[in-house]
Amino acid sequence: MKAKTTLYDLLGLTPDATEAEIQAAHRRLIERYQSGQHGLPPVDADNRIKAIKEAVWILSEPGRRAAYDASLVHAAFAASPLAEGGTPLKVEISDVKWTPGRIMLTVIGGLMIVGMVIQIFFSLFAFKQAGRVASGEMASEAQERVMAAERRQMYGNMSEAEIAEQERRERQERADSASRYDQERQERARRDEERRREEALRERTYYADRVSSDLERAEQAARQQAERDQRQKEEAERRAEMEEQRRVQERLSRERARWQQELRN
Template sequence: MKKTTLYDLLRLTPDASASDIQAAHIKLVEHYRTGNHGLPPGDADNRIKAIKEAWWVLSDANRRAAYDASLAPTQPDLPPVAMAAGAPLPIEVEIKALKQRSPLRIMLTVIGGLMIVGMLIQIFFSVFAFRQVSRAASGDAVNPAMERAAAAERRQMYGNLSDQEIADQEDAARREREAFRQTEAERRAEYARREEERKHEQALAERKRYADQVSSDLQRSEEAARQKAEWDRQQREARERLAQEDEERRLQDRLARERARLRLDSGH
């Protein structure tokens, strides 16, 4: 029996282009929503979901390549059993076929399988998110299968907790996040305050060093001016003493000359 592929769901062939896939997706979804398909509403919804999943896989080049690789046959078809003498048995043909498979092909097969598993996981979560959004947007009744999937996801995340316990945990987590944000905001504010105080103290220290430097320069200038004034005074006093001594010597010389002249006059 032939396996139904995603191309079959979209009524396309494997060589369909991206535009063909997009057009088929839109046409089929519209048909099962509003067209005369003769299916019950539940079956029509399931058909739409399957079409959307097929489109999600085939609309992306990487996902489509991985899916196409999964469709490729992994073993060659075995020939019918021949009754003639000397014809190889089926088991011999299978062993020869396995021997002919290269390690590269085996590795590619394994990688393709892993990619398909990852793709299926992505499809599951994408379809689940899409259904949640669609349900919230349309306000339709919740599908029992979706309820079971949501319950399974909740059990996987929260275990067997009740709705009230889950709400309490989420509320506690929310309070913890708010407390963390509050603590972080206070820490940043305290850091900013300390940084501002540090900058203020640094500015005060800079001004104090500048004032001390100016005061020291003034003191040195005043001391230099005082020493210069003292030197000038000493030089002036020394010049005055020399001038006074010269004046006294001239006076003594004049008195001596006057005395000598008087003695000469009295001798005559």
């Protein structure tokens, strides 16, 4: 069965720790859990701080510490085999000659043992009841004292009016901090929205410029193609005209040669 964690285990100390060691462990653990370098959720860290303060409150006062140490002794005894109804020591008696005197001594010894067992039983019962009452009173008092200890540790020797004013200022500071955080968050959201709009505008402008450039290149390519087609058409017309002139010249040459031949004949 897993051993129960004690207040000494919570503070990382042994039961024979001194008052200075208890206070040093208290300061070290409080600084650790308040610094955020513990890897625990905030709620668990707060609960751990409260448990540490309650442990220090109990162990820093000799009377409360003595009562707590006594409860640890009782718990250790209750966990022992004898308290749990373990098997008692068996003594085998054999080959003993039972005389009247021996029988009388045995009866008296048995009655004494029974009386001692009854006395021990009632003592343990009374101790356990007292421990329960003390534990209940201690837990109730601890709950009341922890809050007072926290206030003393946080505010020192300030009066109630000064504490109320300090708490009011702290609430106001938290409210102002929350308001500043909300304003900063809204400002970041506004800047992010403006940046997204500027990026969208640049993207649309780039797209429009690209489309305009593509259209301009397409129009220029179309004009160049039309000019090439026109030049090719004009060139074809010139070649056709020159070919027609050549055929006319050939016909005229043939006619002239034929007329001259007829004239000679």
